[in-house]
Amino acid sequence: MKLKGDRTIRKWLQESPNNHILVKLAKVHPTKAPRKRKYVHLPKRGARRRHTETCHRLHKKQKNRHHLSSDEDTDEPRTSTPVKGSTTCTSLHLVIVNHLQSSLNQVVFARVLGNDLPPLHSTNQTFLNTKTVLENESIPSNCKRLWIINSLSDREKVDALVELFTLYNESYRVIRTDYSKPEKIVADGLNVNRGRNLALKAGFEEMDAEWVFLFDGAAFLTQEGLSPLIEFSQANTKKPSFHFTAVYRLLYKIVLDSEIRIQNILEFTTGQQETMLGMNKLAYLQKRSRVWWPFFDESLSYGRADKFTTLARLKGRGNAYCREILRGVNQEKKSAKLEHHTVARCGYMLRMVYYPDDNAPFDQREYFRLKGVNRVEGIKNFYKRFNLKQPK
Known part of the structure; x- marks a missing residue:
């Protein structure tokens, strides 16, 4: 199954919730809030590579979108506007981690x-x-x-x-x-x-x-x-x-x-x-x-x-x-x-x-x-x- 964009990845996570879950939880200290180590592994063949390529494509798309929308140069620092319907690579990781945490066996x-x-x-x-x-x-x-x-x-x-x-x-x-x-x-x-x-x-x-x-x-x-x-x-x-x-x-x-x-x-x-x-x-x-x-x-x-x-x-x-x-x-x-x-x-x-x-x-x-x-x-x-x- 090809992963095209974070929307497809979310769908893949929902359809196969037990194929990729591997989150290590640190021991809970009684006086500190639980700390979760966000170690995410996608054991599906080629899934990690396809996920990385998807992130790069999203970044490239956002960069092109920004340059096309810039009409004149300015001294102010440029900020890339996220493409509608997509997320950055970092937030895409957070989507996966949040899904893993929510699907842990309660x-x-x-x-x-x-x-x-x-x-x-x-x-x-x-x-x-x-x-x-x-x-x-x-x-x-x-x-x-x-x-x-x-x-x-x-x-x-x-x-x-x-x-x-x-x-x-x-x-x-x-x-x-x-x-x-x-x-x-x-x-x-x-x-x-x-x-x-x-x-x-x-x-x-x-x-x-x-x-x-x-x-x-x-x-x-x-x-x-x-x-x-x-x-x-x-x-x-x-x-x-x-x-x-x-x-x-x-x-x-x-x-x-x-x-x-x-x-x-x-x-x-x-x-x-x-x-x-x-x-x-x-x-x-x-x-x-x-x-x-x-x-x-x-x-x-x-x-x-x-x-x-x-x-x-x-x-x-x-x-x-x-x-x-x-x-x-x-x-x-x-x-x-x-x-x-x-x-x-x-x-x-x-x-x-x-x-x-x-x-x-x-x-x-x-x-x-x-x-x-x-x-x-x-x-x-x-x-x-x-x-x-x-x-x-």
Whole structure:
């Protein structure tokens, strides 16, 4: 196909968006704006030569146009007027680079925010952890955060979160419940899988993402944990794929920032004992076209293996990357060398502490040890709050 002018090149870019994309993104510094290296390669045979020749022809045409339009000499410096319908070689490069940047595979990191369930969580854990993420986490420009406010029973908390997301220009969705019916409030409030399914639908269908990674509301992503996820998502868009992400629970209330490395804080964590799930658009469309939807079983409420059931179902599939890290929470901590190997391959998230309040203790190992008991007690108290009897 011959390239005649930038209009034809734009058409060629639109028709073949996957044949020439090679843009290297520099690592994002948490305090600096992302810097993109505009390295553009056109691997089509002869495309680079034809592109250069097109630029020269445009320059020559502009130069001739200028000389023909000059009626008399003047001491003022001459400025060439661009030919109508064409651009200069430099701007033509910018057209290509802008197209490449806009066609990068967008990655969405979705978090589902649920109700605080004391004594498992502090009474304001969701808001405080969310604020920590927005103030300290840094993600690349082709990635977006999506927040799902999942049927919170306290309207004031919903309003506070909406105000916070509006302030930081974040994408969010609100799943509301019928506050006039206590049974509905409790049932919706403990249905986390409905929030996960909405996150998948909003990420793929509304935000046009190529990959969606699902996390809990208390997830914090570092640059070290993000890099393997982004690299894997950019390289796996041609076939249905899933990705298991490692989870490290913090046992101490340490200060978080994007530059943290797991080897420096491993002693403050449980080690890798849990996993989160990511999937690409092809896997989502494949599941939507079959009987397997909703993807997460919405009949399972919080505390009844609602997430693990789906993860275990995917573990035996060959297109589930890093599925071997799906481990039980009672596994002992691996060595630092094995942890580094897991991080480099699968990426990770940090699960923030249950009590992030200012007056909470620094050492929160006791809260983790009593996690199972406190979860049962927290769900029981949630029913009692609305004078309902908890089903067996």
